[in-house]
Amino acid sequence: MSQILVVGSLAYDSIQTPSGKVDKTLGGSANYFSLAASLFSKVRVVGVVGSDYNSEDKKMLSDRGVDLAGLEEVKGETFHWAGRYEGDLNEAKTLATHLNVFANFNPQLPEAYKSSEFVFLANIDPDLQTSVLNQIKTPVFVGMDTMNYWIQSKLDSLKKVIGRVNIVLINEGEAKQLTGAGNAVAAAPQICSMGPEAVIIKRGEYGFLLYNKDHGFFGLPAMPTAEVIDPTGAGDSFAGTVFGYLASLKRRPHFLDLKMACVKGTIVSSFTIQDFGMKKLKALDQAQLQERLAQFEKIVSR
């Protein structure tokens, strides 16, 4: 029970921030998620890439033990996102979204993947999230993310997926949009009332808020970071870490496990934002992680 399946985007991103810019660097929710999760567990990736997808980028992940058998490679170009962060870096302005090969993505799971017990449905069309979940035989712990686009355009489909998962990880703004609540504290129980036993509201530089029906709230600020280079992938790194850590415990997660998972997610995502794209996350090892975890514990301890 340590295998995680993730479905999401594999992309090349062009990113501008006040610190500089990069062109067509490796990105996408499934890539950030997998790389982070691979620090703790085995990961299987379901997704689609174009013929331009770099073999080095695949090797980087498979070297980390990520199983790419579910990676469909089709003729055409890989999904491409271009965005710019300004001011406080809390929100990206999307400059371009080229779905490319992603437009006709119809996820078909390799036979071995269907017995995955930990499943994460990253931010993609809720109908595709459903399609993947339908192919899993006996899921034990399922999580998902989503975004404003699906809340606006496919709310009914989205709510059906939400009704089937154990945990929702979602940005604060989107949690408010989804529920109509005025703040994250009011939104969290409303999301749980749609089905999930727990929700993690991602608050960027302000950390996270975890809520569970039976145990209430758990929240902490982000790791204090004076210089943020590129916030892209912070949320997906957080989610990957949460699932990587939970799967490594080889049991159905308890609330205490979710708490520790969020703390670890906080640490890993604090590395992600310290350089462009996946650069920092690629180089991250357990020693760095433990060192910063100790610093963080000190910062939030009375």
Add this chain to the structure above:
Amino acid sequence: MSQILVVGSLAYDSIQTPSGKVDKTLGGSANYFSLAASLFSKVRVVGVVGSDYNSEDKKMLSDRGVDLAGLEEVKGETFHWAGRYEGDLNEAKTLATHLNVFANFNPQLPEAYKSSEFVFLANIDPDLQTSVLNQIKTPVFVGMDTMNYWIQSKLDSLKKVIGRVNIVLINEGEAKQLTGAGNAVAAAPQICSMGPEAVIIKRGEYGFLLYNKDHGFFGLPAMPTAEVIDPTGAGDSFAGTVFGYLASLKRRPHFLDLKMACVKGTIVSSFTIQDFGMKKLKALDQAQLQERLAQFEKIVSR
């Protein structure tokens, strides 16, 4: 060493929030500060009110042990602020500011006040903050707050006050404005480099960030509060609690004391926002405070 002196505004506020509105309710930084601080210590207030100031409002404070000998009463109307909160309630839109008797305020401390050891210079003209500080013989621990208006209009005077205090309590937006930093984490050390040994950056619904040159950061989220009725005075209640608690220890504050002070400030201000004006804060007692403190400890403990 348990006497706190505070100088700031005593006001009547007219407040609109999505939950309703109140007209000319008791407010002002010095009032919120004093009422919160009086839960822990003796407080002396320096300020000015008009002939319209209600004797019931004075009695309410003196019943809590607040010393009003420094309250100057002059002919005219008391300071009046009108504001409206919308959407996420994080920022008030000021509809009207009538300085009234506050316009000619020239603080003269009663002789007994000059030996105060804990001093808080709430958000007023930095020249008045300086004038009060000059009258204190041997201050032990001095704190201050400020706002965007003084950062824009009296930056030199403001920096001189900052250079003389032990701790600055300031809103996140104003901390960034004061320093030009892109985020609170970068702003905090810059504020300390102006003189203070510590700074508390107030982040509203996201809690606080405490920074000290020698000990680094300490931060926690706010108490999760689903229904915020009126955020007015939350920051001043926080400051009052911090100083009330610190003064009650009867020693020069250690960093551990500042940490606990921030936790208590978090709890008291979580009451303030649950009703209009000072209504909730007036009724708050130690038992309610202890109960919520225990809840909060659980919410932020791994």
